[in-house]
Amino acid sequence: QVHLVQSGNEVKMPGASVKVSCEASGYTFRSYGFSWVRQAPGQGLEWMGWISAYNGHTNFAQRFQGRLTMTTDTSTSTAYMELKSLRSDDTAVYFCARAHHYANSLYDYWGQGTLVTVSS
Amino acid sequence: QAVVTQEPSLTVSPGGTVTLTCGSNTGAVTSGHYPYWFQQKPGQAPRPLIFDATNKYSWTPVRFSGSLLGGKAALTLSGAQPEDEAEYFCFLSYNGARVFGGGTKLTVL
Numbered sequence: 001q002v003h004l005v006q007s008g009n010e011v012k013m014p015g016a017s018v019k020v021s022c023e024a025s026g027y028t029f030r031s032y033g034f035s036w037v038r039q040a041p042g043q044g045l046e047w048m049g050w051i052s053a054y055n056g057h058t059n060f061a062q063r064f065q066g067r068l069t070m071t072t073d074t075s076t077s078t079a080y081m082e083l084k085s086l087r088s089d090d091t092a093v094y095f096c097a098r099a100h101h102y103a104n105s106l107y108d109y110w111g112q113g114t115l116v117t118v119s120s
Numbered sequence: 121q122a123v124v125t126q127e128p129s130l131t132v133s134p135g136g137t138v139t140l141t142c143g144s145n146t147g148a149v150t151s152g153h154y155p156y157w158f159q160q161k162p163g164q165a166p167r168p169l170i171f172d173a174t175n176k177y178s179w180t181p182v183r184f185s186g187s188l189l190g191g192k193a194a195l196t197l198s199g200a201q202p203e204d205e206a207e208y209f210c211f212l213s214y215n216g217a218r219v220f221g222g223g224t225k226l227t228v229l
Contacts, residue, residue: 037166047219061217061218062217
């Protein structure tokens with residue numbers, strides 16, 4: 001069965017960077033992609049971006065352009081989301097979700113979420 | 121950026137029927153927005169229910185259905201159960217980028 005397991009919670013200072021991982025199992029890694037979604041405390045969901053594990057193509061929400069990097073490592077079946085220049089309003093639970101490798105769609109399986117707290 | 125609108129809250133009686141809607145400030149929601157619907161309970165990851173407006177996942181209960189209705193995407197729950205109390209988010213595509221609605225808190229009471 002498909003599983004997405006994310007890295008543990010993080011506490012970061014403003015201005016720092018955070019890198020969250022999402023390890024996939026139960027399917028052929030390169031046949032799919034990943035999307036990342038975040039949720040601030042008590043707030044709704046926010047789509048951040050998508051990456052194809054097949055060819056590395058990405059599509060990011062405009063508001064994260066320049067601050068967001070997404071990568072995949074086929075050797076470990078792991079996707080990564082790195083957000084730089086953290087601000088207090090980046091405090092949120094970050095989720096990975098499986099997507100098609102060719103399009104920003106599918107969203108059938110999700111990681112458990114990683115809480116990133118940005119605080120001085 | 122596009123804004124996706126949902127009812128902030130709705131209440132349905134056990135066994136009753138309720139329709140949640142999802143609109144866009146750019147105009148009518150169509151199949152080209154590839155609407156998704158997710159259910160989320162506190163402390164849990166979102167659970168997908170509907171994709172591409174009307175299609176169900178293998179785990180989607182039969183009582184949930186998706187449609188396009190009057191220029192909006194809609195999620196209809198027929199025969200509400202206590203376990204359906206949750207927040208529901210719609211999710212639209214705009215030329216490859218995606219935007220979530222603000223969510224509808226559904227109370228079964």
